[in-house]
Structures are given as structure tokens and as C-alpha cells.
Ligand SMILES: Nc1nc2c(ncn2[C@@H]2O[C@H](COP(=O)(O)OP(=O)(O)O)[C@@H](O)[C@H]2O)c(=O)[nH]1
Ligand SMILES: [Mg+2]
Ligand SMILES: [Zn+2]
């Protein structure tokens with residue numbers, strides 16, 4: 667006998683993510699799900715973004731890096747509430763991990779929550795966590811073949827930061843191909859060329875992000 | 885990469901249906917995903933076999949329907965099946981294309997049960 671199902675395997679996670687989203691909406695919290703390969707510059711971008719807008723918004727961070735509390739320590743130095751999630755070696759953050767981290771925060775005192783996902787170009791894109799936007803980094807030493815190889819993350823992201831532009835002349839990164847293929851996956855993708863080391867190009871990212879947050883808060 | 889998680893989710897869904905419909909054995913589970921969605925069918929079957937032991941789903945075969953990757957070309961207006969995202973249109977060489985299918989997430993379509 668056949669039983670018709672037609673259901674996403676990750677349906678249970680989607681529902682938890684929706685509950686998280688409702689909670690964030692009640693508290694007017696704008697949530698960024700930040701994704702990339704390990705070492706592409708997620709924590710550096712979080713630090714730069716905090717420095718640029720911490721006088722304007724109350725920011726909090728959830729760190730999903732697997733190694734240790736090293737990233738969380740970097741954020742805590744900036745006097746921002748930060749929670750390290752113990753992903754137990756998982757390859758991504760899921761909705762439930764976020765739900766369990768939330769009681770550590772005073773949600774009434776957050777405008778912007780940045781979630782640094784586990785360094786991985788595949789899985790994090792599959793799991794919703796209740797975010798407003800997904801943002802991804804691709805760093806020039808990784809090569810321009812990544813959009814074609816890992817299409818989902820590029821499709822799901824609202825913004826792509828091409829990071830480590832300061833290294834581009836050393837690493838043979840085909841910027842034109844990276845931009846072209848990313849847009850072939852996602853016509854609406856907003857692309858920024860930046861260096862989280864020198865801060866070059868970050869003003870445009872900050873301006874875009876600020877606008878998104880302000881629109882949401884209205 | 886998270887086959888164990890997916891296997892558990894599939895088994896949870898099967899058990900919910902078993903509770904509803906009262907079947908005792910699952911012969912096969914039909915699933916679908918896009919060819920570019922980075923799912924490892926063999927690892928998933930392996931994880932499923934391990935996790936399903938002692939449940940209604942024990943011994944069920946996973947059958948995968950792999951959905952094709954497609955692009956649309958804005959120059960020749962054709963829709964073409966591809967193996968991977970091409971830089972240019974394989975038909976006319978035009979350089980504005982968009983991936984229109986191929987990253988569909990894993991879905992359970994139906995169960996074959998006794
Ligand atoms: N040259 C250069 N190095 C960078 C840049 N951004 C980050 N890094 C370095 O890359 C390494 C990994 O950065 P991190 O922010 O920890 O990456 P994460 O693993 O994605 O969080 C660190 O040594 C950073 O200092 C950049 O724009 N240029
Ligand atoms: Mg980090
Ligand atoms: Zn994963």
C-alpha cells in the first residue's frame with residue numbers, strides 16, 4: 667500500500683525557525699545568519715560591523731564556531747553580549763540551537779542579533795534559524811569556483827561579501843567569474859568587495875545593512 | 885554532511901504516519917532532491933539503516949528521485965538541463981543565464997507500507 671506524504675525532511679526545523687522568528691518580531695530584533703567556509707572572515711566581519719554601528723544599535727552575537735570559545739572571546743572584548751553555542755561537532759546551526767541560546771539574552775535590549783554559523787559552505791544554508799537575512803562571505807584565497815560548486819548558499823543569501831580583497835593580486839582570484847556566477851544563481855544578490863583587515867569597502871556594506879535594519883524597525 | 889540528522893528526521897516522519905495510519909512495516913521510502921543539493925544518497929541510506937533498527941522503518945529501502953539542474957538563458961530564451969552551473973549558455977554562448985532548478989531540498993514523497 668502507498669501512503670502519500672510530500673513533506674520536507676527538515677520540516678520540523680522550519681517550524682522551530684518560524685517560532686524563533688515570531689519571538690524576534692515581537693521584540694523587533696533583526697537577525698543575520700552569517701555563513702562562509704572556515705577562515706573566510708566571519709568573526710572579523712562581526713568585529714568590524716560592531717565597531718561601525720554599536721552606537722546606533724544594541725547588538726548581540728551568537729557564536730557557532732566549533733573549535734572553542736576563541737571567537738566568543740574576541741566579541742566579548744567589544745563589550746557586546748555573546749553566547750557560544752556548543753554545536754557538539756555539528757556542521758551547521760539549527761533552529762533549536764538558537765531557541766536554546768535565547769534565554770541567555772535580554773531580548774528587550776537587542777536591535778540586531780548576529781549569528782556566526784559554523785564554517786561550512788554546504789549545510790548552514792539548508793537550516794533556517796529564524797533569521798531576517800542570510801549573509802555570506804567568500805574570501806579571495808578560496809577561489810572563484812565556489813558559487814558553481816556550492817550553489818544553495820549563494821541562492822539563499824541576500825548579500826555576499828567578497829572578503830580579503832587586499833590579497834587579490836597574490837591569489838589569482840577571478841573576480842569577474844565570482845560575480846557573474848553568483849548573479850547567475852541569485853539575481854537579487856547584493857555583492858560587496860571588502861577587506862575586513864583594512865576595512866576597505868565596508869562603508870557600502872554598513873550603509874546597506876543599516877538601511878535594512880531601519881526598514882525592519884519602522 | 886548531516887546524514888544522521890536527516891535519517892532521524894525521516895524516521896520521525898515515518899513514525900508519525902505509522903501512528904496515524906497503523907501500518908507495521910515500511911518496504912520503501914521515496915524521496916526527492918535536486919542534483920546540486922549536495923546530498924549523499926549512500927551515506928544517508930547507511931545512517932538510515934542504523935537509526936531505523938527496532939522502529940517501523942527498519943529494513944526500508946530509500947529510493948531517490950533526483951531532480952535535474954536547469955538553467956534559463958536570457959539570450960536564446962531556452963531552458964536547458966545542465967550538470968553544473970555553466971558560465972555561459974551551452975546552446976548560444978550568451979552570458980546571462982540563471983539557475984532555475986537543481987537545489988531542491990530533500991523531501992519525502994511517499995511510503996510503500998504493509
Ligand atoms: N589579509 C586578510 N586577512 C583577513 C581578512 N579578513 C580576515 N582575515 C584573517 O583571516 C583569518 C580568519 O578570519 P576569521 O574572521 O577568524 O574567520 P572565520 O573563521 O570565518 O570567523 C584571521 O587570521 C583574520 O585576521 C582580510 O580581509 N584580509
Ligand atoms: Mg569565526
Ligand atoms: Zn550540517
Ligand SMILES: [Zn+2]
Nearest residue numbers: 957960973976
Ligand atoms: Zn542561450
